[in-house]
Amino acid sequence: MTDAAQASATRPPFRGRIARTLAELGIAESLTNLLLPAASALPVAPATDRDVWDGIDETTRAALLDSATADLGTPWPVPLARDAARYHRDGNREEYERAVFRRQERVSRAVVAAALTGADVWLDEAADGLWLLCEQSTWCWPAHDDTRQRHGAVLATVTDPFLDLGAGELVAQLAWADHVLGDALDARYPGLRTRIRHESWVRVFEPFLRRQDWHWIGLERPPHNWNPWIHGNVLVAALRLLDDDPDMRARVIELVVDGLDRYVSALPEDGAIDEGYAYWWNGALRALEALDVLEHATGGRARLTERIGALRETVAFPHRCHLGGDWYLNLADGQARPTLDQPWHALHRAARAVGDHEAQAHAATHRDPLAPAATEISGLGRLLRGITDPLWRDARSLGSPLPRDVFWPSTEVLVARGAAGSAAGLTLAVKGGNNDENHNHDDVGEVIVARDGVPVLIDAGRPTYTAVTFSPQRYTLWPMQSGWHSVPVIDGAEQDHGAQFAAADVDARVSDDASTMSLQLAGAYPPGTVSSWVRSAALDRATGTVSIVDSWTPGVPAVQHLLVAGTVRLETGGACVTPIEGAGDVRLRWSGGEARLSVRTLDDPLLREVWGESVTRIEIPAGSHGESRITVELVRAEAEEVR
Template structure:
């Protein structure tokens, strides 16, 4: 009986709602003990000395033009007036859901402080020290380093932070590594002004980060009680690890902190599928897989290679995911909470290439690094982020030697994530590009989009996923799916009997099949499982076939009942007109387009214009989008249709 109860409890834990644990790999904490780890960290002071000296040497080797450009920018901050962070602005998230106003103000403090520190590191004349002291002091005086939107991490929610309860979120973790770098690189200079200043940094790191990190195991992002975790896990743990490696003086506490990060990061790695797919989308890859590789590299370096797992195939797959989802240039497949254009963290991409011995990843990183003409140009984009600046500085000598190139594989199929990308020709954005997905409606940063697809022509958007708008309180609330960008009717999907897809782990694609031949690539699935009972659908087989110069969508359906015509949505940023049996999509400058062939006997076509008022969506798509509504003329319980997409 005891054994049966134990097995039941284990099964309940593994298969409980929302849990995404796929394997008990435990590659980090399972590879050593805390006692053995202490031996690996015994030479931390030597590592710190070497790290500091390497950074100083690399700073000295920067091209003079880069040095002067960065110092000139820092000079503009010499008279900077550090902004207040009023409680009334902090309260806006609790009052009306606005999280942007406060975050912008606090980030301005951190950006300017980073610029000043970089100026001082390059010049070493002390000109920037008074303002650096002001910036450090201002941040140390903040009531919380956490974002207003994350105060649910408090033991009891309040729209203002409770005094004496320090929580660790994305904002606190990033602030931690920023101040740790400043202490590590400038502590003697700051102590010359007053020893209280570097001491204050250590004090704040102790009370805001170390104490709650070691004292609590109930932060959901730790995953230590079986919670599903996402990008928060490697991002927060990576910043905590870095802060401990740079600052912590007590050997026992250093070991305890590092080992606990290993236990926690194992939870992130355990839930990852073998194909390395990031269900949060390419825009979050920098904070997910990208954060993980930087964590692993710090751990490897500080333990002199005693904790190293980058030879595992999964780790390489997590890195390669980012170029498999690249359409061309800065355009990426924007499933989930993603944006249509992004620049992945160059250092993370290159570090994956180094650690996993993948030249494609190195070349991919070099491509983005050279977008301003040379790899040196990237330093100006990173001046507002000290951690990114130093990390890029450390790979700069090698990335200059890499050949800039986007891999652009012809076909990439991620069987666990159930995402396909395919293009006309490997290594080129010319011609048609298709991305499609199966999956579930229980993904991290989920949209109700099982079966969705996008089409680009010559590297430009034609049939699109809108992506995500500006985050507000609603975005991560019970009302998330009232936001139109999260709804299946605003993806390239059918609305069946007037019913859209539903969110949750039970709503998923079934019978997913991928095939690739010499001339055709195909993906098919039954998406009926993504709809609730109210949709009255038995099966809805969606098949997408890529034939190089054309893409064919075929659907075959069986309904339990007919209530009203089904409607297929197709979203486009292009101008749309209907001519006979063709829907013609054209860019405003008429430089590219797409032709969609349909059967007018099967569909009535309506074109809706959707005005955009969200700043993020306007930045991505302009002032409006079009939704093509193909409304079925048939009332049959069983049927099917096809659409053909060609460059127009």
């Protein structure tokens, strides 16, 4: 046994949902003996299978070849030392990561172009890119590297590589490229595949086996989205690249399955993700994709997804978060209008696996037959899976299901709309939970309201990530503070952060007449701020209105905050809001004193992309009498009123 393998043996095995399901299937002890040979272990046909590659639809083929052709003869993106060091100097991580992402996207385009055509020009382009990746000083993104803490360095220490999201993505990209182009690379560039295996061992497999202090495994606290993202990529790489050492291949995969089990076992039964919709794609979906690969690699024996209830439920999470159009419920570091360039084919495939027709329909609404079936933005593996999936290629939109009510007990989040299948009118979302969730914002008790699917009372979401974002100074950033969420300021105090600052007595009730959630907010504030603060938010389906009612004791002074996107015009006892994106007007009414508006100009590109130039905070003095009521109602157009 190698030193690395010996070190890995010190991790105690985990017996969670995956281990129990494998035992029920009778393959717990023999899983790695079921693995297919490396050449057939990944669920994509190699370029030698011309039936598959000649069958790629013309729209996808043309788009990818056009993009790849535009790359030819241009300089390859180069990650620079000065940009890597910027993370430690001024907190900027975007410049370095942009160069890395652009380089890897170009490699993906070249690999697919070579598979589509078999032409030497594309094999040369792919080989250039793969060689550059092997030569790249580090595969880890500087924002994640622990080299500063361990070695006092601002640049990666190549003798002590850190296995992060970036390294996982890159090693999987090399594995997918090796799998698809292996024979052609051997013929034209003998030795390149050996180099790929060497670098993958040094930078990924050896550290993965040697170190047991990876924070993303989930040994000391519940695992977050890094766990399935990295483990899934290591799984792909081990299946293909450890082809010369079956024992080591089996050992790595045993540890991968153990690690994935920790994530899957922590996933709540209702399938909710406390990081929110935006992180589902690189959290729960990564777990679903990894288990799909494992099922293929075991010849279909390890069929886990359909047997584990939390995985079946999480397939529904995206459409349950859908507000309408391009808008989604965003909590934590999510974006209310995330990029639509997601791997919808992966959701479609997972929905097919568990028989969730609503989730499948939601995914299919994003299959435009006039657009490529997938893009390189989400990585080579996802690109390959998307363009070679005939059921996704032929999928057609049936409309998003837009369920009337959803309540996730695990995260204490309620979403309610007027009627199932329609975004018309008001949609209400209320959040309980605590202030130590993954990618947390101090937002216990926040209320989000959308009109016609467009958020009006909003959660701003995350700004561009910098060194401050995940540092002890995180809550100096305004989007993370409760003062910039639609929750009260109580006796001058905002909410504090930590697991102990949480909602209590959460009670969600839904009926044909109304959907309501009440919760105790006092525990989210510093001790001694208030004895009791009960918030109740309701959607009344008969009137189409939303009400937010607060009552508290003792009668300490409070100010209600409402964060709004759109144009706000104060009126006596309320305000009229014209939302963004052309949604109809909304009228707010409240009890309390004369409100004040604080307009925050948005200089962050991610926030401006979603909300425009500014957002507005309405500050409503609620007095100290212990009661407050806010209502939200539609302002109907004259034609609607006449009807």
